Amino acid sequence: MALKGAFKEMHLVNPRKLSLYTVQYLPTDRPATANLIWAHGYGEHVGRYQKVFSKIAQAGIAVHSFDAEGHGKSDPGDKKSRAVVWKFKNLVDDMYFVSERLLKESHTEQLPTFLGGQSMGGLIQAYAVLQNQAKWAGLILQSAAIDVEWTPILR
Secondary structure: OOOOOEEEEEEEEOOOOOEEEEEEEEOOOOOOOEEEEEEOOOOOOHHHHHHHHHHHHHOOEEEEEEOOOOOOOOOOOOHHHOOOOOOHHHHHHHHHHHHHHHHHHOOOOOOOEEEEEEOHHHHHHHHHHHHOHHHOOEEEEEOOOOOOOOOOOOO
16 A cells, blocks of 8 residues: 655654664645554554554645654663553653654644543543643543552563
8 A cells, every 4th residue: 555645754862862763754736734643552553553644644634653762763772671661751741752752743733633542541641731731722531541550570
């Protein structure tokens, strides 16, 4: 299936010096009417959402996302650090860092911006909205990992 819409990918280096893999799906047949910043679930990567992101972009919404620390194509790449959440606050900080950069790079920062996420990503986005509710137009959650017991493995 050929993807429709402009697809962009790049790596951004966060303040902790980790390279984060980012993607953008932008409408090509009309100006974007809104932004969606999407956060994937635990053990996932943004590649799983390729078809969905493409469809959303076709509908006129710019989609911005990234592989969380230790997931997908983001650092760290060593096996012992893959899918390990060392500090939850880092995930939220990375979302703010990446969203600011991608919205500016795509020239869509003036549009309403919605946060969305699946599982762990839903928890990240819910926490981000609570930090600054006025910044976001809305929140979309899919099976958000809210009220999950943080065992030593999940910490």
